[in-house]
Amino acid sequence: MEKIIDEKQQGNSLVMEPQSGNGKKLMIESYGCQMNFSDSEIVASILAKEGFNTTQSLEEADLVLINTCSIRDKAEQTVRKRLEKYNAVKKINPGMKVGVLGCMAERLKAKFLEEEKIVDLVVGPDAYKDLPNLINEVEEGRNAVNVILSKDETYGDISPVRLQSNGVSAFVSITRGCDNMCTFCVVPFTRGRERSRDPQSILEEVNDLAAKGFKEITLLGQNVDSYLWYGGGLKKDFKNASEIQKATATNFAGLLKLVAEAHPKMRIRFSTSNPQDMTLDVIETMAKYPNICRYIHLPVQSGSDRILKEMNRLHTRQEYFELIDNIRKLMPDCAISQDMITGFPTETEEDHQDTLSLMEYVKYDFGFMFAYSERPGTMAARKLEDDVPEKVKKRRLTEIVNLQQEHSHYRTKQFLGKTVEVLIEKESKKSNLHWSGRTTQNTVAVFPKENYKVGDFVNVKINDCTSATLIGEAVGYSENN
DSSP, X not given: OOSOBOGGGOOOOOBOOOOOOSSOEEEEEEOSSHHHXXXXXXXXXXXXXXXXXXXXXXXXXXXXXXXXXXSXXXXXXXXXXXXXXXXXXXXXXXXXXXXXEEHHHHHHTTHHHHHSTTOOEEEOTTOGGGHHHHHHHHHTTOOEEEOOOOSSOOOTTOOOOOTTOOSSEXXXXXXXXXXXXXXXXXXXXXXXXOXXXXXXXXHHHHHHHHHTTOOEEEEEOTTGXXXXXXXXXXXXXXXXXXXXXXXXXXXXXXXHHHHHHHOTTSEEEEEOOOTTTOOHHHHHHHHHOTTBOSEEEOOOBOSXXXXXXXXXXXXXXXXXXXXXXXXXXXXXXXXXXXXXXXSOTTOOHHHHHHHHHHHHHHOOSEEEEEEOOOOTTSHHHHHSOOOSOHHHHHHHHHHHHHHHHHXXXXXXXXXXXXXXXXXXXXXXXXXXXXXXXXXXXXXXXXXXXXXXXXXXEEEEEEEEEOSSEEEEEEEEEOTTO
């Protein structure tokens, strides 16, 4: 299944498409979450102003940057293997410089220069504006490090260079960092405190994308539901600052409304949500605007109240069910996906069965499932023994993946005989005679090309399906064209 993955399938990279220019050549690879891919676009924009061309060829690159993920040990090992590849090339091209960006850079800091001898610079997620200075230091023969976390950097003033863009969909970052101290997660330590971006700068970026013909955006944040911006200026009729802030604040529901109304024919997605922070007004706003996609990625991590407490997830199993029920009530056609960790410290067979029963209740459309991987520096690593045997973790993971496969097929079969709107994104991987796109529920659909093109909204009648893909035939353009 394309959307059901385990820890063995992590490590997809993004290589920049060639851009025009006359400077040195830069290659970026990105691993991990969507935010890393978005950050690479910011880095590309910063360095484009310094005259860097981009290339897909490692052998001809003057500067190689790898944007890293620390969420699991598997992701870090993938990065180290890529650095081995860079080392082989660097022996042929000793002038090539190598930099590590992102969460792994923040976690290991200057230690990275000692562990990986070929690394010339280490740059944390909040220090990308300092890249030109750091590169100058490297060119003068010094290693360079900047991993200082910021309380206010959002990169809202930088227009990202769209990498490998299909001209159809794009990421728009709205928040950075996370204040939810889940005991298994390194993100608060590698990306710092939550801060939200000025809604006006977000809208300006969306406006620019719409003007360039993009048809879909994804609003990105480690926790989008925590988005909160105080602004709007002083008003004489308010008695104190707290009243002014309250009256002029934009929360996530307000931001969704702002973007949805500005571009009623543009699809809007968002990721990622945290169950403890998703409020009813967000669901109500989604239900009100048809251009907000009927899809929520709602990580739960475990179905056991005891394990949720150990994870410091500030919601219970029952509260999660209530949230699911509200989504189903207001948007019966809304797809829901999950993140799930199996084998968390102290997890018993009863806890595991609670997770399976939660999955039976929700019947997720798809999911991202992993065996627990202890991350240095997290509360779980400091306080809890990683006591679930690897064999047990893998067996439980297999059971979760198999159940999700059943549920995914159950969900795709609900589309049989129906006509759905699909936004064409690319050629099908399996046939150059078919287009591939996604429904509003984020389900992949493929159908014969005929005379349609990338970027078209097409009505597709679904005749068949797998557990991951809808198969159909186009019956005309949708009203969004």
